[in-house]
Ligand SMILES: Nc1nc2c(ncn2[C@@H]2O[C@H](COP(=O)(O)OP(=O)(O)O)[C@@H](O)[C@H]2O)c(=O)[nH]1
């Protein structure tokens with residue numbers, strides 16, 4: 001039976017996205033764990049700085065497992081065990097979409113007498129926070145809605161001419177050059193062409209390139225082997241195809257992909273999002289060098305670019321009726337020294353500004369940028385000889401902490417590649433028993449929560 005309390009509970013949908021390895025799983029795990037372990041009596045809390053927590057209004061949190069029968073549940077338990085077990089390690093990568101719901105019980109802020117709850121004398125409320133973790137690669141597909149098969153083919157073939165791509169695209173290019181687009185359609189040929197194109201995309205991903213379409217070719221999830229993935233860009237296309245040709249068949253598949261994959265996905269999962277956090281791994285992109293960095297920027301730009309195109313675009317989804325706040329967070333800020341974290345935020349902000357031709361980020365008040373670490377694996381310290389800031393952290397395969405001096409963060413966008421060697425290190429989570437019962441140390445997670453859900457806990 002529904003209680004009055006249930007009826008007054010608010011449901012809030014928070015989208016968590018970012019390209020693969022950006023830090024989504026770690027972010028969601030830390031967020032949930034820290035909310036579940038919130039202890040107002042603790043002297044040091046990972047939530048210190050989160051206003052409802054500081055004000056003593058966060059009463060408690062519970063995980064709900066009974067909510068989404070048709071979408072995989074976010075593997076919180078598994079990720080937590082990996083991070084806080086005998087030999088702590090980062091959770092296994094996950095693919096596709098998952099959801100999890102956490103109910104937050106809170107005391108209502110005083111003076112909100114106009115709310116229905118207050119009039120009924122309810123001093124406490126519940127926020128049902130539904131977290132949706134989905135791959136940013138699927139987001140890179142969104143601009144496909146605003147294009148045609150012919151234009152898209154041209155753009156992808158031009159892209160395949162640049163940097164390292166020609167070498168990676170060789171086999172696919174040679175195969176599709178064997179037949180002209182007006183050849184008779186042949187399903188076996190189509191399957192082979194699509195497979196080679198998929199191999200090419202995987203090779204690009206391996207080479208740390210990020211602007212890869214269609215995203216589902218790389219992360220098919222439930223579409224593995226589906227016929228809607230049986231197409232690829234074709235060279236030398238006329239404006240429109242003759243019936244029965246390869247061109248016609250590929251164009252039809254492309255349209256199916258637009259409607260049945262891209263549009264359906266957004267409608268089903270995103271139409272209902274209220275808040276969004278986009279995780280950006282600026283550091284790894286810097287580490288991987290100019291081509292990977294530019295490619296990631298291009299992937300982000302293509303997402304931002306589609307803000308401009310009205311209804312078919314991200315605008316409708318990201319800034320539309322529902323989503324009222326978007327946070328862009330540069331992740332893994334614990335990989336750089338304290339003095340560089342603001343620079344990381346600034347670089348990410350500048351990158352987004354440069355890419356943001358429609359000035360969305362500059363003009364919208366409800367878009368923010370932060371440099372964060374959902375789980376802080378390093379500690380800040382100083383060298384004894386010259387007093388320079390360094391990090392203490394556990395390198396992969398080491399059991400002890402090593403002092404490390406990571407590269408500096410460029411102050412400009414685009415970065416001056418000749419000036420510095422941008423080298424950052426990976427660290428393992430620390431074996432600290434306090435993590436399990438006290439929560440995860442982090443950088444700026446409370447500020448992120450203030451921005452995303454602070455207002456909803458009043
Ligand atoms: N030090 C540190 N490393 C992180 C953090 N978040 C993610 N990572 C690293 O990035 C990797 C990928 O993170 P994950 O959450 O699995 O990325 P996802 O693919 O977006 O879900 C992890 O295995 C860690 O090595 C963080 O907050 N701090």
Ligand SMILES: [Mg+2]
Nearest residue numbers: 024025093094
């Ligand atoms: Mg993940």
